[in-house]
Amino acid sequence: xxxxxxxxxxxxxxxxxxxxxxxxxxxxxxxxxxxxxxxxxxxxxxxxxxxxxxxxxxxxxxxxxxxxxxxxxxxxxxxxxxxxxxxxxxxxxxxxxxxxxxxxxxxxxxxxxxxxxxxxxxxxxxxxxxxxxxxxxxxxxxxxxxxxxxxxxxxxxxxxxxxxxxxxxxxxxxxxxxxxxxxxxxxxxxxxxxxxxxxxxxxxxxxxxxxxxxxxxxxxxxxxxxxxxxxxxxxxxxxxxxxxxxxxxxxxxxxxxxxxxxxxxxxxxxxxxxxxxxxxxxxxxxxxxxxxxxxxxxxxxxxxxx
Numbered sequence: 001x002x003x004x005x006x007x008x009x010x011x012x013x014x015x016x017x018x019x020x021x022x023x024x025x026x027x028x029x030x031x032x033x034x035x036x037x038x039x040x041x042x043x044x045x046x047x048x049x050x051x052x053x054x055x056x057x058x059x060x061x062x063x064x065x066x067x068x069x070x071x072x073x074x075x076x077x078x079x080x081x082x083x084x085x086x087x088x089x090x091x092x093x094x095x096x097x098x099x100x101x102x103x104x105x106x107x108x109x110x111x112x113x114x115x116x117x118x119x120x121x122x123x124x125x126x127x128x129x130x131x132x133x134x135x136x137x138x139x140x141x142x143x144x145x146x147x148x149x150x151x152x153x154x155x156x157x158x159x160x161x162x163x164x165x166x167x168x169x170x171x172x173x174x175x176x177x178x179x180x181x182x183x184x185x186x187x188x189x190x191x192x193x194x195x196x197x198x199x200x201x202x203x204x205x206x207x208x209x210x211x212x213x214x215x216x217x218x219x220x221x222x223x224x225x226x227x228x229x230x231x232x233x234x235x236x237x238x239x240x241x242x243x244x245x246x247x248x249x250x251x252x253x254x255x256x257x258x259x260x261x262x263x264x265x266x267x268x269x270x271x272x273x274x275x276x277x278x279x280x281x282x283x284x285x286x287x288x289x290x291x292x293x294x295x296x297x298x299x300x301x302x303x304x305x306x
Contacts, residue, residue: 034155037116038123038134046157047111051104051130054096054137055083057113059287060149062088063165064156070107072096083285105129111155131155137286139225141209145286169288176295177214179305186241186273188298189219191230192283193245193252198235200227206286207244210294236262242302243268248279275301 031044051070052058061068062084070093073080081087091107094100096118104112109130114123117138126132133155135148146166153162190207192199201208202222211218219240220227227234232253243266245254254276257263268274281293299305 030157032154032157034133034151036133036135036151038120038132041127041131041133041155043111043131043155043157045110047109047131047155049107049109050111050113050156051093051107051109052113053093053099053119054113054115055079055284056137056140056145056148056286056290057115057135057152058083059285059289060145060152061113063149063169063288064153064158064161066156069109070104072099079280079284082280083287083289085289101125101129113152113155140286141204141206141225142213142291143209145206145291146288149288165288169292172292173213173295176292176299179299180214180216180303184216186217187219187239188216188242188244189238189240190244190246190277190282191235192279193247193254195252197229197231198245198253200230200235200238201225201283202227206290207282207294210291213291214295214298216298232257232260232262236266239267241267241271242273242275244275244277244282244298244301246277246279246282273302 031042034041034043049069050061050066052061052068053072058068058071058080067088068090070091071080072094073092074095075092077092080090091103093103093107096115099119099122101122104126112126112130112132114126114132114134115137116134117136119126120134123132123134133151135151136144137148140148149166150159150162153159153165188211190201190205192201200220202220202225203209203212203218204223205225208218208225219238247254263269277297281290
């Protein structure tokens with residue numbers, strides 16, 4: 001009897017030890033479907049190793065408190081520092097036009113955010129490396145970029161945070177816009193100065209759509225975001241009242257045209273309303289932080305309001 005009792009006690013002790021040693025129950029990760037420009041992507045849990053393949057995606061992730069493990073930074077890390085306003089630790093995965101998929105693979109991403117225009121052709125390859133969503137950055141206007149922030153937040157597993165970020169941003173923008181004097185009727189335009197021409201940004205461009213959100217009138221109303229290869233004759237025909245010229249290097253037509261009599265007849269030139277601005281901030285970058293910077297610069301340059 002004693003032997004049987006000892007055997008039973010030993011069995012109970014062994015069973016208890018097994019229960020203690022057994023791994024805890026792991027709850028299944030939530031899976032959600034993210035709809036994007038190339039279809040639908042299933043994403044589980046909360047991705048932590050994200051590769052961002054456009055500047056606006058980097059800025060969106062920064063607003064959501066996420067540092068990408070990889071960025072197509074065009075091999076110019078200083079641009080990323082300017083984009084988010086600080087140094088961040090990431091790996092370059094090539095240029096936005098030609099991402100290095102080998103480098104992307106070595107980072108073992110659990111989410112890739114790609115641009116529709118630039119990366120749709122390699123979407124199948126990207127999807128083999130990690131769940132991939134494709135959004136419109138390169139041709140995205142202000143409302144598109146805001147919507148992308150919420151989609152990215154949803155992909156990260158926290159859509160509510162994205163909606164909160166947008167609400168806070170819109171409150172800041174509203175406060176800034178409130179400083180613009182009533183009755184503004186002038187026509188505003190951004191142009192990027194190149195060595196032989198200018199690229200004129202319309203109402204559909206990111207900056208043009210920020211103008212519209214501010215209650216300002218873009219000088220060119222068009223479904224095409226940018227009118228490339230514009231000469232001085234075209235600029236004179238558009239005749240903007242307030243003219244922002246984006247540059248990042250000397251030797252552009254901005255310097256060349258200043259001595260031309262036709263240039264002197266442009267309304268913005270005659271009224272001292274031509275302002276040189278940073279090409280990264282006004283043309284290359286797109287995002288919430290960029291929109292706020294554009295509004296602040298216009299307030300400071302055009303209206304002399306801080």
